[in-house]
Amino acid sequence: MKWNLKDIISINDFSREDIECVLFNAKKMKSLSREKKSKILKNKVVASLFFEPSTRTRLSFETAIQNLGARVVGFADGGVSSQKKGETLSDSISTVENYVDGIVMRHPIEGAARRASEVSLVPIINGGDGANQHPTQTLLDLFTIKEEFNSIDGIKIALVGDLKYGRTVHSLALALNKFKKCKIFFVAPEQLKMPQEIMEKLTNVKVVETENLEEIVPKVDIIYSTRIQKERFPDEIEYNKVKDAYVITPNTIKDAKSSMRIMHPLPRVNELSQELDGTKHALYFKQAGNGIPVREALLKLLLEGKK
Amino acid sequence: MSNAMKEYDKEKDVVRLNPISNGTVIDHLPPATGPTIIRMLKLSCKEPIMMAVNIDSKKKGKKDLIFIEGKELNEKEVQKLGLIAQGSTWNIVKGKRVVSKNKIEMPKETTGIIVCSNPKCITNNETLETKFTIANNMGKCHYCEREMNMKDIIKSLE
Ligand SMILES: [Zn+2]
Numbered sequence: 001m002k003w004n005l006k007d008i009i010s011i012n013d014f015s016r017e018d019i020e021c022v023l024f025n026a027k028k029m030k031s032l033s034r035e036k037k038s039k040i041l042k043n044k045v046v047a048s049l050f051f052e053p054s055t056r057t058r059l060s061f062e063t064a065i066q067n068l069g070a071r072v073v074g075f076a077d078g079g080v081s082s083q084k085k086g087e088t089l090s091d092s093i094s095t096v097e098n099y100v101d102g103i104v105m106r107h108p109i110e111g112a113a114r115r116a117s118e119v120s121l122v123p124i125i126n127g128g129d130g131a132n133q134h135p136t137q138t139l140l141d142l143f144t145i146k147e148e149f150n151s152i153d154g155i156k157i158a159l160v161g162d163l164k165y166g167r168t169v170h171s172l173a174l175a176l177n178k179f180k181k182c183k184i185f186f187v188a189p190e191q192l193k194m195p196q197e198i199m200e201k202l203t204n205v206k207v208v209e210t211e212n213l214e215e216i217v218p219k220v221d222i223i224y225s226t227r228i229q230k231e232r233f234p235d236e237i238e239y240n241k242v243k244d245a246y247v248i249t250p251n252t253i254k255d256a257k258s259s260m261r262i263m264h265p266l267p268r269v270n271e272l273s274q275e276l277d278g279t280k281h282a283l284y285f286k287q288a289g290n291g292i293p294v295r296e297a298l299l300k301l302l303l304e305g306k307k
Numbered sequence: 308m309s310n311a312m313k314e315y316d317k318e319k320d321v322v323r324l325n326p327i328s329n330g331t332v333i334d335h336l337p338p339a340t341g342p343t344i345i346r347m348l349k350l351s352c353k354e355p356i357m358m359a360v361n362i363d364s365k366k367k368g369k370k371d372l373i374f375i376e377g378k379e380l381n382e383k384e385v386q387k388l389g390l391i392a393q394g395s396t397w398n399i400v401k402g403k404r405v406v407s408k409n410k411i412e413m414p415k416e417t418t419g420i421i422v423c424s425n426p427k428c429i430t431n432n433e434t435l436e437t438k439f440t441i442a443n444n445m446g447k448c449h450y451c452e453r454e455m456n457m458k459d460i461i462k463s464l465e
Contacts, residue, residue: 010452012452088433088434089429089433090433108427109427109428109429109432109433110425110427110428110429110450110451110452110453111428111429111430111448111449111450111451111452112429112450114429114449114450115429115433115435115450129451130427130451131427132451132452133452197454
């Protein structure tokens with residue numbers, strides 16, 4: 001499998017072949033022994049630059065880096081270091097790239113990772129740039145689907161909740177558009193519907209838009225639930241009208257196929273009932289765990305063998 | 308419309324009628340875009356400028372026309388023109404003669420001329436030239452991936 005990317009900035013940079021290459025390598029990572037894994041990036045150093053805090057993403061990346069035998073340097077809250085002193089991003093990157101073999105970064109400003117990749121000679125991995133991109137989340141979602149259903153082609157998935165502002169569901173829908181014969185059910189209140197400009201790009205998948213979750217539950221392989229945030233609504237009344245409409249409980253999914261699985265990017269608030277946690281339908285913790293092999297695969301693909 | 312203006316248009320040989328000796332003629336502009344283009348090109352009005360608005364055109368019915376003495380357009384200015392007046396022409400005049408005729412085309416990429424509409428975009432937060440790719444009448448920011456329609460793009464130029 002050919003691998004062409006020098007940096008991981010946006011899921012839009014990935015061809016289907018690139019995605020398959022990551023998924024293939026992530027699967028291999030899962031089967032490697034700790035011992036073997038720890039030799040892959042031995043003696044390498046990777047910077048973990050979190051200009052904005054995100055504990056989950058940072059822990060997942062730093063675990064992956066250390067599992068491969070590399071060392072981590074960096075900071076968890078860039079607000080107190082270089083940024084406050086007014087240093088430009090390009091200066092920060094130009095300095096750090098001299099110390100390390102690769103850079104993982106998260107930044108509140110949109111386009112920051114792309115900018116860093118223009119400045120840096122070492123590979124950049126985007127761990128989130130504001131509301132723009134978070135490609136490793138999308139890749140771990142795809143890996144989870146492939147692992148569970150053996151194939152992404154032909155999958156029937158319901159994206160539920162805040163489809164207007166949720167970058168996770170935007171990226172996932174656009175990524176599924178690169179596969180064959182997928183069907184996406186968009187389940188959201190009128191105020192939080194999938195933006196038109198994204199719908200227009202989904203030329204290679206079947207799409208259904210609905211506000212009614214229960215009627216489509218029996219038809220889908222996956223329910224991908226997301227959080228509906230209060231601050232997206234003009235007032236409390238509007239929020240209260242919809243906040244419970246997409247809470248998933250054992251009752252919501254009583255007519256689901258037994259193979260149906262529930263995914264969620266986590267953290268959840270109340271949209272997924274805890275009663276689901278022990279059931280065969282709950283895939284979300286396994287999904288979160290898949291962040292490790294996927295990030296290991298990306299680090300390996302970008303850094304292995306490089307001087 | 309005055310007879311003098313009509314004669315400019317009927318006359319095939321632009322050279323003889325050109326009121327400028329060295330500079331640029333922007334011709335076949337969509338009607339009523341002339342004032343926007345003068346503003347957009349941020350012409351200082353130190354050089355003599357002549358503009359004709361809504362004059363008769365054989366090809367287009369109506370058109371605008373701008374003569375700028377002592378100025379040659381740079382690459383960015385040509386890109387700006389492409390965004391607003393695709394299909395027009397810009398001609399370079401030297402010693403009262405047109406020395407080159409160029410078609411104004413929609414640019415595929417622009418650097419440093421469109422202002423990204425996303426306040427959280429890095430180009431609005433650090434000193435950095437914007438880059439946009441243009442396709443299907445939409446522009447996409449190279450950095451934050453925000454898409455802008457032509458109306459908003461043109462507004463951002465002014
Ligand atoms: Zn932008």
